[in-house]
Amino acid sequence: MPVIERRAPRAARTRSALVTIGGLVTLALISINLSRYGLSTLAVTHAAVRDWLGGAELYSYRDPFSQAGAALPPALAILLAPLALLPLKAAGWLLGLTGVVALLLAAAALTAPIARRYGRRRAPLALVAAALAMLTEPVRATLGEGRPELLLFGLIVADLVALRRSLRHPVMPRSPDPAAPLRWPLWRVDDPVVPFRDRVRHGWLDGSWAGVGIGLASAFAVTPVFFLAGLFVLRHWRAALTALTTCVTVTLAGLLFAPRETITWFGSTLWQLNRTESLDAAGNQALAGVLARLDGTPAPPVLVWLSLGVLLVAVGMIRARSASYAGDEVTAFVLIGLAAAAFGPMTTPAELIWLVPALLVLADAALRRRAPARGSRHSRFVDTFLAVSAICGYALLLSAPTTLLPWNGYAFALIILTSTLPWRSAPLPPAQPQPHRHPAAIPVPRGSRP
Template sequence: MPANNKRVRSGWVALGVLVTVAIITLCLRWYELSTLAVNHQAIRGWLDGDGLYTYRDPGTQTGTTLPPALAILLTPLALLPLHGAGWLLALAGTAALLLVALIVAGPVARRHGQRRTPFVLGVAALALLAEPVRAVIGLGRPELLIVALVAVDLVALRRAARIRHRALAGIPALRRLPISRRWSRPGTSHPGAAHQGTSRPGITRPRPGPFRRIWTGGSWAGLGTGLAVTFSATSLLFVIYLVITRQRRAAGTALATAAAVILAALLVAPAETLAWYGTTMWELDRPAPISDPGNQSLAGVMARLYGFPAPPVLVWFSFGILLLAVGLIRARSAHTEGDEVAAFTLVGLTVAVTGPASTAAESLWMLPAVLILADTGLRRHRSARLPRQARLAGTWYLVAAAFGYLTVVATPAWSLVWNVPAATMILLVNILPSRHASPPLATTSPTRRRAAIPLPRGG
């Protein structure tokens, strides 16, 4: 029987790999790697001695929008043929999608009593069918890698929160001991062993090394966000979120990482770095006109409503600041309630809505929003302790999740004309729920009453 199960699992894995390869092939054929083709030629011209941002596509007159650090990272792809580079970037994006699904959907599987691996693979498969993922893979864009960098910080923030809650719920005398005595006293195993009754006399545990303490303690939080800032300037809003939620260490790590990478890019390519941060980054219509129907940001919607190539600056600025404030306030509330995934998703949606350009690739944050809606709806619908109205609200959350997924899977031309993706993202910024799966983070003084469940179990 175990041998049969192993063969069945191997068959499913082989089928999944074949289907994934087929989807990637179709995406590359549909979108024809148009964005990567521009970046490919721009980097090749840069290697030949021309400026990185002087190249313009002969047909569309669009130029590359790669920041210097990302252009340096993608330089080896310019040495390959276009389709070879597209396949490598597509495989890297698929791996990043699996990592994000593991980080975001793993706790959801645990809360619903499901096996994590099949659940995560199913969520990744559904995400692979969505238009934002198809566009990123088919156009040859790096947004999946950027989202994965931001999502990696979720792991560090969860671990740091777990350490804080363990410290608040631990034995006071044990917390006052030095680290070496906590881990090497005979008769004890680890700080939580006294609660579990698993102490083993005579066994000493070695003190963990510094790198292991940094990894398990989550002190590297902010590293991924800092790298994302150098690859996409709009990711700076995640650093602002870390500041307003008083996660100062993570915010400092992000800013230090971004500064170090920008300084390194300045040393490697000084002319391109100065050109990017001086002029090119501010050319908002460089990839496409702001009024293009594919631009589903607030700026694109207003430009089309007014019939101008760009939106009225004061009107866009006023509504953009309002949406920005709503998104950050709701993200801070989600962080206070312990749902870091919802907080990051709200920040990502706010970036997509308030930024000057938001194509299908920038709307990737709608996918975790759909998962949050489905998770909230199932939990409310199945809970017998909630009143009938709350369970009915769970049904509506499930309907909203289904509508949101249909929006990101099928994006016909009429939906872009009627600005359906933009309206959906604006609505999600205002209604996306935060889940009470874990107690609020320890931001108050320890003199208050401790939480009943000291160990957070993810967002």
């Protein structure tokens, strides 16, 4: 008994020390990224929103050096308005810390099925995945430039968790007996007998809120609209309608509070594709940027870009639907994110966040294939290829972008992974034991009595 009591405080002190070290390292990484990238995107947004609060037009501001303008919907501008009241560095730190929290929660959600499958603890695996993700260029650029991509990523992954819960615990109508006890699956949320607090708690547990995260993200940015369309493609009808309703509601709220900016955004600003940077710039790793650089023009050939882009999105959606049918919703969402980033038209390294969970899918697929004993040479080659692809992909995201952007490294990674990322079939449920039947001593015709 004394040995157990001695070990418990030691383990608690070890965990506290690891958490403290992890927090200090996280703060150091945020500080390094802020100094390296200089909050270039947040500086433009911060100045534009501050002028807007002072009475000027939101989209009339231009940076005096880069001539870049704010490219955010009015709903996101309203959300970020409190940051304009803070100094730029303080706003960058607050946005960076919020993004790190969203990354931790997303890592916990994405690694939970893997930890459960291998019988490991979820917290250490989620912390390791989040730590490795923070070293990659998409996360570094997001934190350093002061962008909300990690928050949008967290909202989309939250809907993934809700879909997982809704598939596990579908909502069923209540028993007609009013005295019947509460059973799982849950009652309908419109049942007048259930108190409102219980409705909220049960709604959170059964995932009936699926679609709210994607709807909010679609109102705050353009790329998450592909996930909203993906819900319809994956036939998650209830989540798709919830996402559409949420997006429309938030957009109408923006129209109510900022009517002139909302009309300007949907009327002209949204279609200014080169508002923040030229399409042929090296930082644009979308298909449009690759075609523009190959053609040697400021913009890509429109028909060629739309034809190849629509084909790439169709491939991503079809493969996402197949992954969803196989029971791998994570890979389905990753494929939609990769296809959306590849389609563009403007995809900077900070918007390549879906490459990070794609590497997690590759690594898990390699480990999952090696779990059972396989003797064929082809199977060993596939296992090795998946493992090497995951390692090389992570090295690609660790390297400096200046060495990869001129060679379109990220763009080719998006196109290749959209077309080849494997999905993992869900494990089959255990077979139900059949009752043992003894052969009849005297066979008789079926349906007759002996």
